[in-house]
Amino acid sequence: MQMTGDETAPQKALVEFREIGKTYPNGTVALRNVSFQVIEGDILAVCGENGAGKSTLMKILAGIEQPTQGTIHYEGRQRRIADPNVAGDMGIGMVHQHFSLIRSLSVAENLALGQEPRRGLLIDRRAAADRVRELAQKFSLDVDPNTKVGSLSVAAQQKVEILKALSRNTRLLILDEPSAVLTPQETQELFVQLRSLRARGVTIIFISHKLHEVRALANRITVIRSGEVVEDGVLSEMSDAAISKLVMGVDVTRASRNQRDLSAATPVVVVKKATVATGDADRRIDAIDLTIRAGEILGIAGVDGSGQEGVVDLLCGNVQPDEGDIALLGKPMALATTLDWRRAGMAHLPGDRFQIGGAPHMSLVDNVMAGSHRDKQFTRGPFLRVGAMVARTNELIKTFNVRCLGPREPLNSLSGGNAQKLVAAREFSSNPKFLIVNQPTRGIDVAAAAMIHGELLRLSQNGTAILLVTSDLDELLQLSDRVAVMFDGRIAVVLENDGLTPERLGPFMLGLEKTS
Amino acid sequence: PSSAQAADAKRAIFLANGTLGDKSFFDSAARGMQDAKAKYGDDLEIRIVEMGVDKSKWRSFLQDASEEDYDLVFTITFEIGELLAEIAQEYPDQNYVLIDGFLPEGAGDLQNIYSVVYKANEASYLAGVMAAGMLAEGTNVKGTHLGMLGAFDIPVINDFFLGYVTGAQSVKPDVKVAVSFAGSFEDAARGKELSLAQYRTGTAIGFNVAGLTGLGQLDAAKETGQWAIGVNSDQELIFRESDPALADRVVTSVMKNIDVTVARTIDLLFEDAVPLGQFEALGLKEGGVGIVKDGVMASVVSDDVKAKIDAAETAIINGDIVVESAFGKDTAEIEAIRTAVRP
Amino acid sequence: MIRAAFASTAITAGFCLFVLLVVLVPVALLYPEPGEVLSRFLLGPFEKTRYMGNIVELATPSMLTALAVVLMFRCGAFNLGVEGSFFLGGLTTAAMVLWMPLPPLVGIPLALLAGAIVGSVVCGIPGIVKATTGASELVSSLMLNYAAVFIGLFVLNYYLRDPTAAMLSSDRFPAEYRFESLIPRTRIHIGSIVAVVACIIGAIYLNRTSQGLEVRISGTGNDFSRHLGLNSVALNIRIQVIGGMIAAFAGGIEMLGLYSRFTWQNTTGNGWTGVIVAIIARDNPILIIPAALFIGYLQVGGDLVSRAFGVPTEIVSLIQALVMICVTSVAIFQHPALRKFVQGDRGGAAQ
Amino acid sequence: MMDLAASLLSPEFFAAILRVSTPIILVAMGVLISERAGVVNIGAEGMMLSGAFCGVVFSAYTGSATVGLVAAIVAGMVGGLFMSFAVHVLRANLFLSGIALNLAASAGTILALFALTGEKGISGTLDSEVLPSVHIPWIQDLPVLGTILSGHHILTYVAFLSVPAVAIFMMRTPTGLRMRAVGENPEAAKATGLSVIRLQLQAFLLCGVFAGAGGAFLSMGYVSWFSQNMTAGRGFIALAAEVMGAGGAYGTLAASLLLGSVDVLAIALAGEGLPSELLQAAPYVVTVLALALYGLRQAKQKTIGTVH
Numbered sequence A: 001m002q003m004t005g006d007e008t009a010p011q012k013a014l015v016e017f018r019e020i021g022k023t024y025p026n027g028t029v030a031l032r033n034v035s036f037q038v039i040e041g042d043i044l045a046v047c048g049e050n051g052a053g054k055s056t057l058m059k060i061l062a063g064i065e066q067p068t069q070g071t072i073h074y075e076g077r078q079r080r081i082a083d084p085n086v087a088g089d090m091g092i093g094m095v096h097q098h099f100s101l102i103r104s105l106s107v108a109e110n111l112a113l114g115q116e117p118r119r120g121l122l123i124d125r126r127a128a129a130d131r132v133r134e135l136a137q138k139f140s141l142d143v144d145p146n147t148k149v150g151s152l153s154v155a156a157q158q159k160v161e162i163l164k165a166l167s168r169n170t171r172l173l174i175l176d177e178p179s180a181v182l183t184p185q186e187t188q189e190l191f192v193q194l195r196s197l198r199a200r201g202v203t204i205i206f207i208s209h210k211l212h213e214v215r216a217l218a219n220r221i222t223v224i225r226s227g228e229v230v231e232d233g234v235l236s237e238m239s240d241a242a243i244s245k246l247v248m249g250v251d252v253t254r255a256s257r258n259q260r261d262l263s264a265a266t267p268v269v270v271v272k273k274a275t276v277a278t279g280d281a282d283r284r285i286d287a288i289d290l291t292i293r294a295g296e297i298l299g300i301a302g303v304d305g306s307g308q309e310g311v312v313d314l315l316c317g318n319v320q321p322d323e324g325d326i327a328l329l330g331k332p333m334a335l336a337t338t339l340d341w342r343r344a345g346m347a348h349l350p351g352d353r354f355q356i357g358g359a360p361h362m363s364l365v366d367n368v369m370a371g372s373h374r375d376k377q378f379t380r381g382p383f384l385r386v387g388a389m390v391a392r393t394n395e396l397i398k399t400f401n402v403r404c405l406g407p408r409e410p411l412n413s414l415s416g417g418n419a420q421k422l423v424a425a426r427e428f429s430s431n432p433k434f435l436i437v438n439q440p441t442r443g444i445d446v447a448a449a450a451m452i453h454g455e456l457l458r459l460s461q462n463g464t465a466i467l468l469v470t471s472d473l474d475e476l477l478q479l480s481d482r483v484a485v486m487f488d489g490r491i492a493v494v495l496e497n498d499g500l501t502p503e504r505l506g507p508f509m510l511g512l513e514k515t516s
Numbered sequence B: 001p002s003s004a005q006a007a008d009a010k011r012a013i014f015l016a017n018g019t020l021g022d023k024s025f026f027d028s029a030a031r032g033m034q035d036a037k038a039k040y041g042d043d044l045e046i047r048i049v050e051m052g053v054d055k056s057k058w059r060s061f062l063q064d065a066s067e068e069d070y071d072l073v074f075t076i077t078f079e080i081g082e083l084l085a086e087i088a089q090e091y092p093d094q095n096y097v098l099i100d101g102f103l104p105e106g107a108g109d110l111q112n113i114y115s116v117v118y119k120a121n122e123a124s125y126l127a128g129v130m131a132a133g134m135l136a137e138g139t140n141v142k143g144t145h146l147g148m149l150g151a152f153d154i155p156v157i158n159d160f161f162l163g164y165v166t167g168a169q170s171v172k173p174d175v176k177v178a179v180s181f182a183g184s185f186e187d188a189a190r191g192k193e194l195s196l197a198q199y200r201t202g203t204a205i206g207f208n209v210a211g212l213t214g215l216g217q218l219d220a221a222k223e224t225g226q227w228a229i230g231v232n233s234d235q236e237l238i239f240r241e242s243d244p245a246l247a248d249r250v251v252t253s254v255m256k257n258i259d260v261t262v263a264r265t266i267d268l269l270f271e272d273a274v275p276l277g278q279f280e281a282l283g284l285k286e287g288g289v290g291i292v293k294d295g296v297m298a299s300v301v302s303d304d305v306k307a308k309i310d311a312a313e314t315a316i317i318n319g320d321i322v323v324e325s326a327f328g329k330d331t332a333e334i335e336a337i338r339t340a341v342r343p
Numbered sequence C: 001m002i003r004a005a006f007a008s009t010a011i012t013a014g015f016c017l018f019v020l021l022v023v024l025v026p027v028a029l030l031y032p033e034p035g036e037v038l039s040r041f042l043l044g045p046f047e048k049t050r051y052m053g054n055i056v057e058l059a060t061p062s063m064l065t066a067l068a069v070v071l072m073f074r075c076g077a078f079n080l081g082v083e084g085s086f087f088l089g090g091l092t093t094a095a096m097v098l099w100m101p102l103p104p105l106v107g108i109p110l111a112l113l114a115g116a117i118v119g120s121v122v123c124g125i126p127g128i129v130k131a132t133t134g135a136s137e138l139v140s141s142l143m144l145n146y147a148a149v150f151i152g153l154f155v156l157n158y159y160l161r162d163p164t165a166a167m168l169s170s171d172r173f174p175a176e177y178r179f180e181s182l183i184p185r186t187r188i189h190i191g192s193i194v195a196v197v198a199c200i201i202g203a204i205y206l207n208r209t210s211q212g213l214e215v216r217i218s219g220t221g222n223d224f225s226r227h228l229g230l231n232s233v234a235l236n237i238r239i240q241v242i243g244g245m246i247a248a249f250a251g252g253i254e255m256l257g258l259y260s261r262f263t264w265q266n267t268t269g270n271g272w273t274g275v276i277v278a279i280i281a282r283d284n285p286i287l288i289i290p291a292a293l294f295i296g297y298l299q300v301g302g303d304l305v306s307r308a309f310g311v312p313t314e315i316v317s318l319i320q321a322l323v324m325i326c327v328t329s330v331a332i333f334q335h336p337a338l339r340k341f342v343q344g345d346r347g348g349a350a351q
Numbered sequence D: 001m002m003d004l005a006a007s008l009l010s011p012e013f014f015a016a017i018l019r020v021s022t023p024i025i026l027v028a029m030g031v032l033i034s035e036r037a038g039v040v041n042i043g044a045e046g047m048m049l050s051g052a053f054c055g056v057v058f059s060a061y062t063g064s065a066t067v068g069l070v071a072a073i074v075a076g077m078v079g080g081l082f083m084s085f086a087v088h089v090l091r092a093n094l095f096l097s098g099i100a101l102n103l104a105a106s107a108g109t110i111l112a113l114f115a116l117t118g119e120k121g122i123s124g125t126l127d128s129e130v131l132p133s134v135h136i137p138w139i140q141d142l143p144v145l146g147t148i149l150s151g152h153h154i155l156t157y158v159a160f161l162s163v164p165a166v167a168i169f170m171m172r173t174p175t176g177l178r179m180r181a182v183g184e185n186p187e188a189a190k191a192t193g194l195s196v197i198r199l200q201l202q203a204f205l206l207c208g209v210f211a212g213a214g215g216a217f218l219s220m221g222y223v224s225w226f227s228q229n230m231t232a233g234r235g236f237i238a239l240a241a242e243v244m245g246a247g248g249a250y251g252t253l254a255a256s257l258l259l260g261s262v263d264v265l266a267i268a269l270a271g272e273g274l275p276s277e278l279l280q281a282a283p284y285v286v287t288v289l290a291l292a293l294y295g296l297r298q299a300k301q302k303t304i305g306t307v308h
Ligand SMILES: Nc1ncnc2c1ncn2[C@@H]1O[C@H](COP(=O)(O)OP(=O)(O)OP(=O)(O)O)[C@@H](O)[C@H]1O
Pocket: A024, A025, A026, A028, A029, A030, A048, A049, A050, A051, A052, A053, A054, A055, A056, A057, A097, A413, A414, A415, A416, A417, A443, C351
């Protein structure tokens, strides 16, 4: 852990953590004895597995949580960061892992919140809007001050978040997994902007689970494991393997796909000219044709909001097509509800595990058994066989390596990655004929992601037809047999994945190229 | 307060099957208790207990009172008669008084209850005579007919109504009476709004039988310059000091003298002469009911009308006039009478 | 696990007592014999069989209304129609008993069933309105409570009234329809047993049946149940109808258990008590039983001091209001020190 | 029947609507503020009752209607403090705290009235003041409009003026913006540095201001005394109006006026021989119908809105 600095720049610490410890009121020890420095002008990557304590540490720095032990020194002086306002005054801005925007308010209102420009007693709306334009121009982030945040795409919301964090003369910008919800293009764009911020003298702390992003952006890295700092140094001096081992404590092997010819396999899902013209604009689809065969993983690529969600809605029964046909193993499904789809053998791992994929306040047993709670195996007449359910849950917890205190704990006591594994366990274990996976590894650590990837490949080998929607192109290309690229609610092209590259997909994703 | 009581003091308890502050029967009975206390001092121990509106709890209050050797347990209103009869059977050694309520049929031979009802219809008859008299004279009234504001369409209230109507008809056979019900005993604002609607559509004199809701009528009368008639307590007196202009609009009030009955019964207790096992219906003759004559009425009502009232009173006392009662009439009969006099 | 559960119950009970004391002592000091006031309030309810009977009598309807509330809350419906359902249930049961000349063995269940069905509309309609139009069930059920009372009074006045009775009431129920007291010197009737059993069944239903699991899932919000393909709209309506039926059934039981004729002229407050009990029971059907008994105990204790010392009923209401707030106070119940004490050394293990 | 039609079209009928709606509007504005800040206030009824009581008592002892109104408002705010203490400090259930406030206000006002006057029912013996009515120059001389619009209680005008004021407050002022943020997403608001508790406390206090004024309207103008439980459920009606208005000030005004109109209609029909019970049920049934229709329209608009 020898720190050989960058000779050219002066080594001035902007922030110094001294023996920070944090125990949450429920007894969870999130951090213990964390000590390291953030050097002024650096882009520091903070890495670590799910639940390692990264967000907690950053929340402490941003004044949202208070440490239960230790001190923070900012510009050489010990400071107590009592609340987010203090942090703001100190020049610390944070982009949260889960957005802290108010959806019904406009961009300008969101940015002004807490420090509204006034004209008399009222908010000076024009000044607020001007402030947004000014900031947007200064940081070359393009947003319209008067649109409602709720109607913005995720990427645009991310920009608003960043602008908000920068809106108070910010000298230290913290980004907690900013890229988790972005497409690769958007991520690239974000990085350009972050670099230019650094050039303006803003120090940046950046949390990510994606090593290549860390490499592309950061110059230093701090690795946290189980609430303790296990590495703190210059990035260029460390190999990927070393970092990955530091993060996980073990080596992680990536699952990989065998090239297969599936053209003769039974078509499981057949979609013909399906159109959905109502509902949210970015969920509409237009004359979609798709076939997914038994054992095949069909990946869907596309810029966020190109209609991927619409396809998922359509194939899990959330919406019925206005026009066109769908069949599952020859059975017409155009009018089918979610329940019909599930009965016919569909399973679905959604993007949002706490809202859609599970009930945060219910126990792990309830979360795992929901859906199979009417199976003969787990019922006796109208009654549940609780013993059998608990046994089954324990079994799945074991096979999917879910880290938890026990099956009776609530789902929200799990970290994001472990919750995702639990939801995956429920969906994957039903032996689906057709499986939809939507952003399966968003925001979860490398080991958990590898485990889920392995399971997906295993299922496909057993004949499950899988629809994979992901904005992570590496993941997409690693797992898919074929890739359908969507643009503006249509399928622009379907490509065999025989050595496809992101560059090959790019023009289709951006609508520059089209083949029917 | 018990320390100062004489050892052989008489003990009486009043169980209000509701809450005090109704400006009506409960308050009146409580007043009677207090009058008696003032009279007998340490020789009398009184207790006033509110049983609340939850009817399922009344029985246990009665049972408790029965087990604590009071000399007399007072209860009032029609709602409790049946329950009291059951309790009285359960505690044959305890003595009770039921005021303003009937015992159920077949309970008549209970020897430990003294029960009293009022002929409110008789006093209302006088109010009707007065109102119709003023209307017929037309000198200081504005409007074409009479009005009444009730809380609910229930027998006790309809009994007032019937007396009022028949009294009015005796003076002015074609008299019309508008009737509104508020659906509450506590909503004075609604009482006022209903009364305003009546006064604005031709009601000259209103009669309120609706507890606190009814007081809203007085405010409406003040605002429109019309007349009101109160009930169960002298409503003029409530406001005489604080709002004379409003008090001036209350011509009279129809009284059930519950306080008098309570105090008198306690007198009888000291004489060991409570007529247990008996039932009395107190009307004008017995002084159990009446109308307030010495307030606004004295100056506002003409001697001619006053004479009519006195004549009617005498006739009722002599038994020459028998005023109809709403008790025992079914809903359709009452409704028919209301329809007949609707303006 | 069991030790913790037991300790937590014991602490809850001890705490309720503590709060009660804190609120009660200043009031007691206003009276010449404060000690007597206290002991009357706290111990009085256990002095006589009859008082304990009163506790149970008061707890019986609120157990059932609380169960109705818990079921609806757990399903995500903030429906306060129990008050109106209770009223209409009582009225309909009374009407059936009076109109249907059947032997009690058939007549009573039939009357209760009819009451349950008619009374269920007050909770059911807001459920249906919510499902079809999205209008808040909280507000429409509050409004329907009032409507139910007035419509009920209309029926009473025009169709059920006993003209020979001096008050607005129905005819007397035939004696054989009224529930008999199970324990001498009390009016504890079969309904109390029914209520306890219903709470137990409610707990089994919620926690141990497939449909109960669906109810709980629906209660957590729409997305997850939609993801699973559950028809939570239909389930929601069904639960609100069932909730209404339970509350209305409670009204019928109250009617046949404690009354000899229908005499209600307003809602009885049993629905609101049910809401209070449900919240105190933290939406757990089994905890309804002690919570309802606790509220009944407060009422009986309050009544006793108001009878014995003339403490105004209003003071008793104030005490009850404060105690209610305190026993649901998270700040107190989940205070770290208290939790630590209850959970023993379980704390730091969460990793 | 002719009479009825005439009375329904009379200016007095419309004036009555304004009068009957006033307390609903005032309290609904308070409920709106607290609801938008994320704390639905079931206790508005209790705040209103305390306001009605304190207005009478303080105006009687000081001889000043203004002091009475201020006292009513302060009483409402004390109710707000009570709610905030229960919800934020004790962290008790919001619903239950509201129910408890209603209970406490009902019991507390009766006790206090008894302590002051020896009466539990009515403050008739207190010589309390009423707030003035306002005659608007010019308008009062107009034939029909004069009766409808002029000569109302001052708080009626305040109620109507408070609607745009609340709209501007919620939509255009920093505090209103912050309250909406806290109500919509407390976590996010907290991360932004807003104090959720302080803003919700302010919302409770403002709700108390309006509810207290609504109570003062009842006891210092509508009638000129306090009587037990005189609010008679108007706090709950205000809650309904706010929901029907979907949280917007103008929508809430419209809903309050609708509820007021139905009530006044029922009052006008009271003498027409319909069963009184059914007339009394009517406003509540209409409320539910209106809620349903409004919900239906909302749902429809949503689907239409998204097609384009
Ligand atoms: N509010 C909280 N209350 C209790 N425990 C918490 C809370 N927030 C986080 N924790 C726990 O603290 C630990 C660290 O969480 P933290 O959010 O810092 O992890 P992380 O490193 O950000 O993980 P991820 O990569 O999944 O974002 C975890 O065990 C988590 O369960």
